[in-house]
Amino acid sequence: MLETRNLDKSFGAIHVTRDVSLKLERGERRVILGPNGAGKTTLFNQLVGELRPDTGSIHLAGEDVTALPVATRARRGLSRSYQKNTLFDGLTVAENLALAASVATGNAMNMWTDSLAKPEIRDIVDDVANQVSLIPYIHAKVSEVSYGVRRQLEVGVALATRPLVLLMDEPTSGVGPEMAKGFHDLLNNLPRDLTLLIIEHDMDLAFDVADTITVLNYGEVVFDGLPEQARGSQLLKEIYLGSWEDA
Amino acid sequence: MFRHTPLRYATLAVLAAGMFAAAMTAEYFGLEILTEIAILAILVLALDMVAGFGGMVSLCHGALMGVGAYAYAVLAAKAGLAPPVAMAAAIAISGACSWVIGAICARSHGIYFIMATLAFGQMAYSYAFDSAALGGDDGVSGIPRLDLSAIGIDLNDGQSFALFCLLALAAAYGAAVIILRSGLGRSLTGIMHNEQRMRAVGLVTWRVKADVFGLSGMIAGLAGVLAAQHIMFVSPGLLAWTVSGEALVVVILGGLGTLVGPLVGAVLFVLLKHEISNVTPYWHLVVGVILVAVVMSRANGVFGWIEARVARWQAPRVISSRKEQVKNA
Known part of the structure; x- marks a missing residue:
């Protein structure tokens, strides 16, 4: 349903997206994890057309949408919510x-x-x-x-x-634990054929909702797999999950 | 989003009744003032549509009115077109010019939008001033009024023409309400509140702005056609930026983004102008002081101030009524 091929984006000397390739199937629910500054929101901005990638391509339902403006992508089924x-x-x-x-x-x-x-x-x-x-x-x-x-x-x-694909940038950002629980239900009750790509720091929500997990670090995909694999990954513990695992 | 409230309906009813009564009873000078109010009210309605509901503060609406006036003057007085055809064509020309300006300026915001529209207005003024075809500084004279003798109305009569202008004002108001309540108008309001989000939900925002700017230009063009018929003469002064500035003053004085407020503003402005100029030639100074007072009061114009007072007066009643409902439940 949504695919990126070798997306690259730099702001001057800062490389914010490095060769990112993702493939989301119809109805898949993928959570993107990564520390602050990993390039998650920048990736979203490229997916919806608010930023143009330096190289690479974006495909929605099999069609190359890399050159299309924000509004056209939205009308073709790519919708987003914002962190703020x-x-x-x-x-x-x-x-x-x-x-x-x-x-x-x-x-x-x-x-x-x-x-x-x-x-x-x-x-x-x-x-x-x-x-x-x-x-x-x-x-x-x-x-x-x-x-x-x-x-x-x-x-x-x-x-x-x-939308066909819904991108959510930290939907629970700034909400209390009680309301965050409400978001679990909200996301789990969305139609199963809706493809979701979610940036989230709330690990409980991430592992509750995700079919697959992608981890970005310094703009690069360092992990792409199932939630169970993410839990056991030593690399993830080092770059991101350490504090959560220890807690 | 635009909505009528009981206060707005009441204000419209008072304005309509007052203007109709004035048209039926006033002498020559009173009818001239009434006609001036009606034409200015149409222009400020057009400006409020884009400035109050789209955040597009235009300094070229005077020029768009001038385009309508000149187009009518040239088509009816020089090309010899029948006045109804010339009127329709002039309004369409004004709308087309406005759409192009809107489409070009739609990507700019705030002060840049204002400056861009000012530049277009000044271009139109300069062209009219220098163009021999448009009569240069002398303008175009001998402009005919619409001939309604077939239905027994003589628009060369001051009273009939004033009533005709009031009818046009009612039509312009109705058109503005339909546009602002339509999908297009609501999209425009969405853009004013958050253009980035409107784009993100799939809207081509420049197109919405250009379309509403074009429709607003048609209404400004109608004001121009009526102004040309009123004084039967057009000159470049009609396109000057000061006309746009004056229209903006009227919108702010009345109440930006209320549609009814600018009508109130037009009445106040013209009456103040004539009453104060009877006492002193420095009427602009007095109007300036009033405008500063209105802006400093942080009320949304005179009508906005009235709306705020009424809302404050109603608030305790609404709360107690809700409490009563909860108690009964």
Whole structure:
């Protein structure tokens, strides 16, 4: 479903992505681990088109999308959530979801009819709000809801585009343990045919959700395998998992 | 997102009733002022669409109005086209110019967007000023008004023309509401709040901006066509950046991003201008002081201030009503 071939990216002398090749099958749930500065978010930015790789290619559903802009990739099914909330703060939760849904349903450029009144958009808003447990806040303004609810909405907006592949950049970033548990359920309840690529520091969540795990270090893939293999990897203990294993 | 509130409906009703009553009772000078208000209100509606709901603060809307006025003047007075055809063509030309400007400027933001639109406005002004075909500094005169004699209306009569302009204002307001409530308008609001995210969900943001800028330009063009018919003469002064600046002042004075506020602003601005200039020629100074006071008060214009006061007054009632609901439940 999503494949990268030999992706390379440098900022001046700093090599942030080194020869990264990944292959995600349809419905696969892969978690990317790695210490701060490993190049995880930079990799995401290249996948969605916010950064152009220096060399290498990106393929979505068998098609080379390397040269396509962000919006085109999103319309073809590649959606993302951000590490820092990137929402429409002055609008309500429902309006946030509806904006994404209106693009997905081809209503975003319609200049005659009220997009919020369209049944297909309302259906997506209700469906996604239900999936990410936002029903109680649906008419609240984003600026009025808690940080945790905004993190749920961050994922919800990405889901409302009806993606084939969903990239999530630290979905539980900054939330408390209780809410993090809620995210386990949220991610496990997503449709099984949706391909997920998740950057996550929460090890419990990573091993709970992941079918496969990729570890980046200094922009390079240093591990690619099953969660059980990741747990036993000495290399991972050294570069990343030591503190977690010891704990 | 744009929405009508009871206060907005009430304000619209008061404005409509007041303007209609003025049109039915005013003498020559009053009708001239009313017509001036209606034309300015159409222009500021167009500007509020892009500035208040898309964050595109334009300093070329005066020029777009001028394009509409000149296009109508040339097509109707020089090329001899029937006024209805010339009107439609002038509005379309103004919209097309506006779309191109919007498409070019859409990738810039903030001060750069303002400067880019100012540059386009100044280009239009310079062209009109130097072009022999457009009459240069002398402009174009002998512009006919729309002929509605077939339905028994003589637009050369001041009262009929004022009512015609009010009707055009109502149509422009209706069009602006439809656009802002549509998928396109809501996408524009999304872009104003977070352009990066709108792109990330799959929207070609420059296209949305260009489309709404084009539609806004058509409304500005309508204001230009009416201005040309009103004074039956156009000159490069109509395209000057000061016209755009004045429109921006009116939008801010009334209430940016409310659509109703700029209408209030247009009424206040024109009335203040005429009333104060009866007392002193330095009316700009007085309007300037009022504008500074409005901006320093941190209220969103006069209408925004009223909306905030009403919201504050309503807040305790809403809370107590919710408490009552919870208690009953």
